[in-house]
Amino acid sequence: MDYSLVIAAAQAAGPCPPGDEPDWGRRVQALTVDLHMIAQQAAQDIDRLETSARFVAFLEDVEVEESSRRGLLTLRTPAGDVEHIRTEQQETDRGRELIARARSLKGRWVVVFRYNEKASATKSVRMLAHLMDVGDGAISVNMAKKILLDHAGGAVPRAQAAWSEAGLPDSGAISVEQLEAARAKLQGA
Incomplete structure (x- = not known):
């Protein structure tokens, strides 16, 4: 007890x-x-x-799907790719809170915490666990390293090498552009 x-x-x-x-x-x-x-x-x-994957994106739009009553976020990654992620249903406390938070961050850079939820035996849906405002575009080094590690598929040596090759600091904060440069190094490796 x-x-x-x-x-x-x-x-x-x-x-x-x-x-x-x-x-x-x-x-x-x-x-x-x-x-x-x-x-x-x-x-x-x-x-x-x-257990969520983390990545940085620009939050372009937030709407509620009529059929599922889930929030639908339209995100654009620094590379220009568009990604759609859903929230829980608007009628749930958690869904309502995530939709309100997303609407308040529309037009800003955010750290997205995403997980996959099984929709059926063969299909999964990308779901929003949390959004964190990047503010003026600065991301803490610790969060940036976790994001880069996610992009490296959990391969620590690859992520560390890309971080070093991009010349990023060991503490403080970095910009979205600096994180994208490290991600480009990762893809080039």
């Missing part, structure tokens, strides 16, 4: 009014269950992020 959830629930419930122990106890119990459910969902979301 994770007593930290009970402690957090008791803190959220506030002090127990004298003589109200049974109601207060039920409130703490209900909050503990709610926190447990939130923790399970957060663990699933974190696992999805950890």
Whole structure:
């Protein structure tokens, strides 16, 4: 049993009014269950992020497909390729949140966290796990290295060689253009 959830629930419930122990106890119990459910969902979301492919793209458009009620993002990679990625259905909390986040980042460079969801025995759909604003176009070196590693298919030596050949720093941040130069080195290897 994770007593930290009970402690957090008791803190959220506030002090127990004298003589109200049974109601207060039920409130703490209900909050503990709610926190447990939130923790399970957060663990699933974190696992999805950890196993997602990451890449940088310009978010061109966000719409909701009429047939599936999923958000459909139109992304353009630095190389000019167009990629379409879907969110969960608009009616779900997660789908609604991802669509709203994507709309707020339309017209900006973003780091895309993508995973594949099985649609049938032979087909999978590219799904959005998360979007991160690149802001002024600077990507942290750690995130850029993870993106390059994804492009290298997990081959660490290839990714490291491309990073070095592009002359990129070991710390700080790099531009989208610098990351694209490293990716070009990777493709040329």
